[in-house]
Amino acid sequence: MQIRPRRSVLYMPGINERALEKAKTIAADSLILDLEDSVAPDAKKQARELVLQAIRGGGYGNRELVMRVNGLETPWGARDLSAAATSGAHAVLLPKVSRPGDIISSNKVLQAAGAPASLQIWAMIETPASILNIREIAEVGGMRDVNLTCFILGTNDLLKESRALAHDNRVAVIPWLAMTVAAARAFQLDVIDGVYNNFRDEDGLRGECEQGRTLGMDGKTLIHPSQVAPCNDIFSPSESEVDWARQIIAAFAEPDNAGKGVITINGRMVERLHEVMARRTVAIADAIAVARDQAA
Numbered sequence: 001m002q003i004r005p006r007r008s009v010l011y012m013p014g015i016n017e018r019a020l021e022k023a024k025t026i027a028a029d030s031l032i033l034d035l036e037d038s039v040a041p042d043a044k045k046q047a048r049e050l051v052l053q054a055i056r057g058g059g060y061g062n063r064e065l066v067m068r069v070n071g072l073e074t075p076w077g078a079r080d081l082s083a084a085a086t087s088g089a090h091a092v093l094l095p096k097v098s099r100p101g102d103i104i105s106s107n108k109v110l111q112a113a114g115a116p117a118s119l120q121i122w123a124m125i126e127t128p129a130s131i132l133n134i135r136e137i138a139e140v141g142g143m144r145d146v147n148l149t150c151f152i153l154g155t156n157d158l159l160k161e162s163r164a165l166a167h168d169n170r171v172a173v174i175p176w177l178a179m180t181v182a183a184a185r186a187f188q189l190d191v192i193d194g195v196y197n198n199f200r201d202e203d204g205l206r207g208e209c210e211q212g213r214t215l216g217m218d219g220k221t222l223i224h225p226s227q228v229a230p231c232n233d234i235f236s237p238s239e240s241e242v243d244w245a246r247q248i249i250a251a252f253a254e255p256d257n258a259g260k261g262v263i264t265i266n267g268r269m270v271e272r273l274h275e276v277m278a279r280r281t282v283a284i285a286d287a288i289a290v291a292r293d294q295a296a
Contacts, residue, residue: 126154
C-alpha cells in the first residue's frame with residue numbers, strides 16, 4: 001500500500017522569495033506554492049517565475065510541492081498551467097472548481113504543455129456550486145487520463161459565498177465537509193480541511209483539527225508555520241492505534257484465520273474491513289517514520 005501523509009498542507013505566497021526559502025525548513029508534509037489569492041495582479045508573472053525557480057532549485061526534501069494556479073478564465077491561468085506542467089511540482093491545485101469541466105479543461109492544457117502522467121491535479125472546493133456538484137467533480141478522478149487525487153476545502157470562501165456565519169463549532173460548514181469527504185472516498189481521493197484563521201490560537205486549531213479528523217479528513221491546510229506541529233500531531237496515528245492495527249494484521253495472517261471474515265482479538269470482534277483500515281493506519285505511520293528519519 002503506497003501512502004503519502006498529508007497531515008499538514010501549508011500555504012506559501014509565491015511572491016515571497018524569503019518564505020519560499022524558509023519553507024525548506026518547515027516540517028509540513030505538503031507545501032502549496034500560491035500564485036492565486038496571495039499574489040496581487042501586477043505581481044502574478046513575477047510570482048510564477050519565483051515559484052518555478054524555487055521548485056527547480058530543489059532543497060525541499062520529501063515535502064510534496066503543489067502549485068496553486070490562477071483560474072483558467074483569468075488572464076494568467078493558461079500560462080500558469082503551462083508552466084506548472086513541466087515545473088517538477090508534484091501537483092497542480094486548481095482554484096474554484098465548481099463543475100467537472102473545470103478540471104477537464106485544465107487537464108487538456110496541462111497535457112498539451114507536456115505534463116507527465118505523474119503530475120497530480122488537486123481541486124479547491126470553495127463555492128456553493130462545488131458542493132452541489134461534488135459527486136460529479138469527484139467522478140472525474142475515475143477518468144483514465146485525469147490524475148485527480150485530492151480535494152482542498154476552501155472554507156473561508158464557502159462561508160463568504162453562502163453568507164453563513166463562522167461560529168467556532170463550524171455548524172454551518174460541517175454538512176459541506178461531510179458531503180465532500182463522502183464523494184472523495186467514493187472515488188479514492190484525499191480530502192484536506194480548510195484553514196484555521198487565528199494562528200495564535202493553538203487550542204482552537206487543535207479543536208478544529210480533531211473535528212476534521214473525526215469527519216474523515218486526511219489533514220488540514222495551514223496559513224502559518226506555527227500551526228504545523230499541532231496539526232501533524234493530531235493527524236498522526238497514535239502509538240495505541242498503530243499497536244492495535246498491527247495486532248489485527250498479525251491475527252488475520254495466522255493460518256487458522258486465513259479464511260475467516262470475523263475473528264476475536266482480546267475479547268473484541270474484528271472483521272476483515274478492520275484489517276483494511278489497520279493496513280492503512282500502519283502504512284501512514286510507517287511513511288511518517290520514514291519522512292522523520294530522512295529529515296533528521
